[in-house]
Amino acid sequence: MQVDDDEEEGEEDEVVVEKGGGSRSKSAGGGKPLKRQKRARGGIEELRALQAYLREKVPVEAVFPSEKLHFNPTGDFKNHTADNTISVDGFLWDEADVDELVDAGKLPRNMCLECGSRSTAPLNFVSHSLSIPELNFIFNTQLAGVGGVSGGVVVDVGSRLGCVVYAAIVLGGAKEAVGVELNREMCKWQEVAFQQLGGAGGKARVICGDICDQADLLERARVTVLHNPFQFFTDVASAQMTWRKIASMIAPGSYIVASPPLCEQLEQAEDPLDWRAWVEEIETEYPIADDPDDEHAGEDGRLFTECVLYRVKAKIPFQ
Numbered sequence: 001m002q003v004d005d006d007e008e009e010g011e012e013d014e015v016v017v018e019k020g021g022g023s024r025s026k027s028a029g030g031g032k033p034l035k036r037q038k039r040a041r042g043g044i045e046e047l048r049a050l051q052a053y054l055r056e057k058v059p060v061e062a063v064f065p066s067e068k069l070h071f072n073p074t075g076d077f078k079n080h081t082a083d084n085t086i087s088v089d090g091f092l093w094d095e096a097d098v099d100e101l102v103d104a105g106k107l108p109r110n111m112c113l114e115c116g117s118r119s120t121a122p123l124n125f126v127s128h129s130l131s132i133p134e135l136n137f138i139f140n141t142q143l144a145g146v147g148g149v150s151g152g153v154v155v156d157v158g159s160r161l162g163c164v165v166y167a168a169i170v171l172g173g174a175k176e177a178v179g180v181e182l183n184r185e186m187c188k189w190q191e192v193a194f195q196q197l198g199g200a201g202g203k204a205r206v207i208c209g210d211i212c213d214q215a216d217l218l219e220r221a222r223v224t225v226l227h228n229p230f231q232f233f234t235d236v237a238s239a240q241m242t243w244r245k246i247a248s249m250i251a252p253g254s255y256i257v258a259s260p261p262l263c264e265q266l267e268q269a270e271d272p273l274d275w276r277a278w279v280e281e282i283e284t285e286y287p288i289a290d291d292p293d294d295e296h297a298g299e300d301g302r303l304f305t306e307c308v309l310y311r312v313k314a315k316i317p318f319q
């Protein structure tokens with residue numbers, strides 16, 4: 001693992017959570033707070049530019065005909081089926097945008113239970129990307145608590161539209177951010193968007209391929225992001241093999257940000273490995289939402305609790 005931060009680490013500081021309720025939370029480390037706050041403001045503008053560019057280019061659902069979605073009924077998604085679920089990209093559209101899309105007739109909210117009748121049921125909405133408030137929380141608060149990613153390498157497993165990769169540079173100040181994505185159409189859109197927006201100074205890139213073939217890259221990562229890469233995109237047998245591969249490659253001492261928590265992601269793949277032998281969870285102090293209806297707030301009012309931080313304890317030999 002390579003960690004050559006170019007900013008000072010280990011200072012006690014206050015971190016401003018700019019989105020999702022404007023709450024403040026205490027955090028240690030992650031570079032100088034003023035520099036980080038300035039980068040956060042500029043970074044959010046750059047992410048909004050990526051969002052605006054991609055909204056014009058990809059379908060509202062941001063799922064392409066070349067993709068076959070899988071429905072493995074576990075955890076929060078146990079009632080989701082191909083018939084009652086619609087994809088709405090959380091990076092491209094927030095809850096208010098979705099209301100506008102529904103009002104404009106560009107997205108359905110309900111499905112007909114008996115065709116032709118008024119008997120309808122609400123559709124499940126599922127996002128395959130992290131939102132801008134989640135990305136801001138991860139890179140400016142959660143990871144700041146363990147020294148941030150400034151000067152390090154960030155890998156996004158299954159990088160889709162590239163928002164995590166871009167955020168790692170423009171919000172986190174990473175030296176290099178690499179997305180690995182299986183779907184060629186998704187890779188193309190990431191490349192086009194990065195080029196269009198200046199590629200975050202040439203530090204953001206995408207590898208079109210399988211994460212299982214990226215041992216060297218994962219070995220170099222300071223942070224690996226695992227935003228539910230397999231649940232909707234592979235069958236259970238492939239997901240199991242991929243989890244075992246990943247756990248044999250990510251460097252001990254590096255960090256993983258998982259959403260939802262690793263135990264839930266692994267349960268979906270019928271627990272191919274014991275996550276407690278692999279990683280230890282790092283406690284995160286989640287901010288409290290000012291608005292209880294905030295789309296990122298749980299029942300207890302805390303924001304972003306689906307994003308969990310881990311330190312890798314050991315590689316698990318592949319078997």
Ligand SMILES: C[S@@+](CC[C@H](N)C(=O)[O-])C[C@H]1O[C@@H](n2cnc3c(N)ncnc32)[C@H](O)[C@@H]1O
Nearest residue numbers: 128129130158160180181182210211227229233
């Ligand atoms: C839920 S999306 C994550 C998007 C992005 N990381 C984010 O948070 O915004 C998961 C992506 O992982 C990709 N994927 C699934 N299995 C993969 C694998 N073995 N190697 C690389 N990408 C994979 C899928 O094609 C899909 O685009």
